[in-house]
Amino acid sequence: MVLSQEELKNIETALVELAENEVGPVLKEKAGTLFESFDDKANQVDLVTVVDKKIENIIKEKLSSLYPSFKFVGEETYKPNDTGIGEEPTFIIDPIDGTTNFIHGYPYSCTSLGLVEGGVPVVGVVYNPHLNLMYHASKGNGGFLNGKPIKVTERSLKLQQSIIALEAGSERSSGSSGDDNFDIKQATYNNLLSDKGGYIHGSRSCGSAAMNMCFVASGKLDAYWEGGCWAWDVCAGWCIVKECGGTVVGGNPNEWDIPVDERCYLAVRGGCSEPDQKAFIEEFWSHVAGKLKYHW
Amino acid sequence: MSEPVDLASIEEFLCNLAIDEVGPLIKAKSGTQHNYDLKTGNRAVDIVTAIDKQVEKIIWDRVKSKYPDFQFVGEESYVPGVTKISDAPTFIIDPIDGTTNFVHDFPFSCTSMGLTVNKEPVVGVIYNPHLDLLVSASKGNGVRVNGKPFDYKHKIDEKGPLVLKTSVVALQPGSAREGPNFTTKMKTYEELLSCDGGFVHGFRNLGSSAMTLAYLCLGYLDSYWDGGCYAWDVCAGWCILYETGGRIVGANKNEWNVTVDNRTYLAIRGCSEKKDQEKYINDFWSCVRGELKYD
Numbered sequence: 274m275v276l277s278q279e280e281l282k283n284i285e286t287a288l289v290e291l292a293e294n295e296v297g298p299v300l301k302e303k304a305g306t307l308f309e310s311f312d313d314k315a316n317q318v319d320l321v322t323v324v325d326k327k328i329e330n331i332i333k334e335k336l337s338s339l340y341p342s343f344k345f346v347g348e349e350t351y352k353p354n355d356t357g358i359g360e361e362p363t364f365i366i367d368p369i370d371g372t373t374n375f376i377h378g379y380p381y382s383c384t385s386l387g388l389v390e391g392g393v394p395v396v397g398v399v400y401n402p403h404l405n406l407m408y409h410a411s412k413g414n415g416g417f418l419n420g421k422p423i424k425v426t427e428r429s430l431k432l433q434q435s436i437i438a439l440e441a442g443s444e445r446s447s448g449s450s451g452d453d454n455f456d457i458k459q460a461t462y463n464n465l466l467s468d469k470g471g472y473i474h475g476s477r478s479c480g481s482a483a484m485n486m487c488f489v490a491s492g493k494l495d496a497y498w499e500g501g502c503w504a505w506d507v508c509a510g511w512c513i514v515k516e517c518g519g520t521v522v523g524g525n526p527n528e529w530d531i532p533v534d535e536r537c538y539l540a541v542r543g544g545c546s547e548p549d550q551k552a553f554i555e556e557f558w559s560h561v562a563g564k565l566k567y568h569w
Numbered sequence: 570m571s572e573p574v575d576l577a578s579i580e581e582f583l584c585n586l587a588i589d590e591v592g593p594l595i596k597a598k599s600g601t602q603h604n605y606d607l608k609t610g611n612r613a614v615d616i617v618t619a620i621d622k623q624v625e626k627i628i629w630d631r632v633k634s635k636y637p638d639f640q641f642v643g644e645e646s647y648v649p650g651v652t653k654i655s656d657a658p659t660f661i662i663d664p665i666d667g668t669t670n671f672v673h674d675f676p677f678s679c680t681s682m683g684l685t686v687n688k689e690p691v692v693g694v695i696y697n698p699h700l701d702l703l704v705s706a707s708k709g710n711g712v713r714v715n716g717k718p719f720d721y722k723h724k725i726d727e728k729g730p731l732v733l734k735t736s737v738v739a740l741q742p743g744s745a746r747e748g749p750n751f752t753t754k755m756k757t758y759e760e761l762l763s764c765d766g767g768f769v770h771g772f773r774n775l776g777s778s779a780m781t782l783a784y785l786c787l788g789y790l791d792s793y794w795d796g797g798c799y800a801w802d803v804c805a806g807w808c809i810l811y812e813t814g815g816r817i818v819g820a821n822k823n824e825w826n827v828t829v830d831n832r833t834y835l836a837i838r839g840c841s842e843k844k845d846q847e848k849y850i851n852d853f854w855s856c857v858r859g860e861l862k863y864d
Contacts (some may be wrong), residue, residue: 305727305728306727318702367716374737375738376770377728377737377770377789377790377791378727378728378788378789379737379773379784379789379790380789404700410603426600426674428603434612436669436670436673436675436776439774441762441771441772445762445763445764445768446763446764446765454654455762455763456769459755459758459759462755463755466742466746466751466755467747467751468612468613468747469747472613472614472746473614473675474614474616474669474672475614475669475742476742476774477675477774477775477776478772478773478774479773479775480737480773481658488675490675491672493673493674493676494673494675495673510679545670
């Protein structure tokens, strides 16, 4: 089956209501109040809370009653090696994106609700209840912030004159551990910032992949480069970026066409011509200092 | 200056100026300035717009007519080697902090207005019109958020102990992207993040020193380390931070006592145990690789 534009809009509306009425209030109430109660995930920088799990349950229950035939992939119920994303409609959900922000009360945690069909993000809803920012989009229907169409200001896009979201992420071991993603990232940041390299206007980090994607979608940031995040971190934002004229490619050079679970991404804003976007991406890739490698 | 200065009324005056005149102009012009100058002439990333100058003039005019005897130091009127901060009451102003954000319409530009007496920041007002967030304080009078008293003690209790390893740190590469200071910054970031080093929970980069200090005051962040900023970037935030029990030292090791024009800073949020703050500072300094130096 292929969902119609109208069906996609209805799903978008249902996700907006779910985010606003059921997820947002829990996120807002609990942010910054559970500092002592986080448990360790891969290492102690990657923080998960009981609230994360609670919110995922709320979302899963609601969606399985509304759309019983759709598949569901969530951060908390994901098990390594068993979750493939197929052709059928699949919700891809991060109950709390920006968990570290959530724990520290930094007002950039959000919920990120996406739907893919045929492997392509077709609905995206990202809601930050702390700042009351609801970004939402569905394929063919445009991107919105709090119900108003997002209009990215038309202007040229040049790497040297750009501000780009760059995050450290939670993987922080250098070469000795057998994978050198951390070192490659640091060297790439250095290349982008240096006066002998990209010499970009600036980098920004807000600690949430979904929020970074939304800032790119609305043209507040020019690009976001990331390695190590998961499909649920980017799925919703991806749809919003695309609907606002932006594009998403791989974080490693020459990966023009990537699946949603690539784990390594470069999102670039709209508001400019396709050749501008393409030139920006190629110039960006020329500063990537090695091949980032991740697996599911 | 012998007569007492009524700090609370100055705070109120600056808050009104920020909300009524400065904020609306910043909000209206954000993202509209596609022509800008390079401040130092050669650094392609150190930018200033016509609006920075226009906003500074508005502030200057209002402040001068209300407080004609006070000194005034502003980012746009500053003359290197000539402009000095004396013991006299001195307004220290950054009309638009986060100019790069302002040009790109990233919603973290703000106005930052401070007052020093005897070189000590005693009034601070930071206003971000995009988020409609006004954070203000004056010495001895506590902190207000959008005009309402802010219960920083409750916030600090909620945050738990201040420890480097569980902290979120603000870091900004800034506009100097060459030479030893850039190298020191990048190496220090890596050391702070690395699992073999500080292994902090995370870093955040807002691209505005004043907004970063405001977020630190609100308890959103644990510390902020930077070099290359000026007195006007930190003066307002400094006053507010001290009112919440926070502290500012130098970015380099053993700089326990620094003035507002030190150019390098390590700012730490308030916490219930003073000795935790000192330990945090020492732990942080042990991750600094090299030394930040500015003229």
